[in-house]
Amino acid sequence: MHSQNPIFIPGPTNMPENLRRAVDMPTLDHRSSEFVNILHPALSGVKQVLKTTAGEVFLFPSTGSGGWETALSNTLSKGDKVLAARNGMFSQKWIDMCERHGLEVVVVEVNWGGGIPADRFEEILTADTAHEIKAVLATHNETATGVISDIAAVRAAMNAAGHPALLFVDGVSSIGSMDFRMDEWGVDVAVTGSQKGFMLPAGLAITAFSPKALAAVETATLPRWYFDIRDMQSGYKINGYPYTPQVGMINGLKTASEMLLREGLENVFARHERIATGVRKAIAAWNMPLCAESPELYSNSVSAIMTPDGFDANKIVTLASEKYQTAFGAGLGAVAGKLFRIGHLGSLTDVMTLSGLATAEMCMKDLGLEITLGAGVAAAQEHYRTTA
Numbered sequence: 084m085h086s087q088n089p090i091f092i093p094g095p096t097n098m099p100e101n102l103r104r105a106v107d108m109p110t111l112d113h114r115s116s117e118f119v120n121i122l123h124p125a126l127s128g129v130k131q132v133l134k135t136t137a138g139e140v141f142l143f144p145s146t147g148s149g150g151w152e153t154a155l156s157n158t159l160s161k162g163d164k165v166l167a168a169r170n171g172m173f174s175q176k177w178i179d180m181c182e183r184h185g186l187e188v189v190v191v192e193v194n195w196g197g198g199i200p201a202d203r204f205e206e207i208l209t210a211d212t213a214h215e216i217k218a219v220l221a222t223h224n225e226t227a228t229g230v231i232s233d234i235a236a237v238r239a240a241m242n243a244a245g246h247p248a249l250l251f252v253d254g255v256s257s258i259g260s261m262d263f264r265m266d267e268w269g270v271d272v273a274v275t276g277s278q279k280g281f282m283l284p285a286g287l288a289i290t291a292f293s294p295k296a297l298a299a300v301e302t303a304t305l306p307r308w309y310f311d312i313r314d315m316q317s318g319y320k321i322n323g324y325p326y327t328p329q330v331g332m333i334n335g336l337k338t339a340s341e342m343l344l345r346e347g348l349e350n351v352f353a354r355h356e357r358i359a360t361g362v363r364k365a366i367a368a369w370n371m372p373l374c375a376e377s378p379e380l381y382s383n384s385v386s387a388i389m390t391p392d393g394f395d396a397n398k399i400v401t402l403a404s405e406k407y408q409t410a411f412g413a414g415l416g417a418v419a420g421k422l423f424r425i426g427h428l429g430s431l432t433d434v435m436t437l438s439g440l441a442t443a444e445m446c447m448k449d450l451g452l453e454i455t456l457g458a459g460v461a462a463a464q465e466h467y468r469t470t471a
């Protein structure tokens with residue numbers, strides 16, 4: 084990779100210079116008031132980004148995956164049933180984590196390219212009259228396939244079934260780039276990481292618990308220690324941490340939330356939508372289908388592009404890396420070799436995006452795909468030129 088080239092993987096994302104500086108801090112005593120002045124604004128900034136007033140935010144030195152474990156281990160007990168859809172690599176990994184924790188997962192299989200089937204969830208929850216299902220897991224944006232699911236519809240399905248299960252949402256690749264409404268959607272645990280919409284290095288698991296999820300912590304018996312939110316909660320109350328926090332990362336999170344809120348969340352979402360639309364116009368000009376099955380599933384943070392049958396899509400990723408020092412995302416799991424991904428979340432401009440599209444075209448042409456150089460770029464240029 085060339086350090087001056089933007090990165091086009093869907094996380095970690097490009098880091099704006101001011102966030103790199105915010106993370107780079109001298110050693111500071113985390114029991115001092117100086118730390119308190121970083122921690123509390125970071126927590127309240129995240130609450131605003133999540134659109135929650137009722138929720139409580141907990142930050143762990145970890146990544147999004149640690150956020151998944153925080154959600155499960157704090158609220159559930161061995162043998163509990165949970166409901167989840169498997170529609171890509173990330174939902175699959177969270178299901179795997181549940182199974183390794185001794186939970187019983189009711190899995191709804193979905194085509195990779197499809198979204199969460201809220202109607203199926205409603206049927207299953209309605210049939211669960213004994214309320215054995217304790218939690219519903221939803222991957223808001225399936226990063227492996229570029230599919231956004233409708234969380235409001237999942238909540239509506241749970242309400243229609245009159246089901247009291249908790250709702251856990253993986254918003255790792257949506258929060259900070261696509262609309263997320265923790266309180267309005269009745270999300271009980273929201274999970275993200277620092278290296279996607281927050282444009283920081285990897286290293287923080289960012290979670291938020293609703294009052295209902297906080298209550299579940301008291302009766303849940305899955306083993307937990309490092310991720311026990313009660314220790315984190317009592318730490319915060321005395322302006323501290325149960326162990327050594329990454330002060331620089333938390334300062335980065337404070338600065339990143341300030342940046343997002345200063346731009347205005349709705350403007351941030353509109354910017355992602357606009358950049359993503361340009362990318363999709365380029366992909367259409369290449370005559371290549373998206374993995375996402377229909378327009379309402381199109382993600383504004385990542386596009387997964389299906390390459391022709393018999394072609395190994397990984398070759399695009401390898402060539403981009405080796406010849407052009409540029410990173411695209413590879414296909415994961417069941418779609419490995421069948422697609423490549425262009426990440427378009429976080430800190431990205433029209434100009435940066437056009438360079439990525441031009442590079443993807445060079446790679447595809449080099450590899451013998453039927454591509455007219457500039458065709459996708461021109462389609463994106465037209466979109467950016469007329470909407471800027």
Ligand SMILES: *Cc1c(COP(=O)(O)O)cnc(C)c1O
Pocket residue numbers: 094146147148149173222224225226253254255256276285
């Ligand atoms: C990146 C990602 C994860 C994993 O997060 P890590 O920070 O790599 O642990 C989980 N879910 C989704 C949807 C992601 O995009």
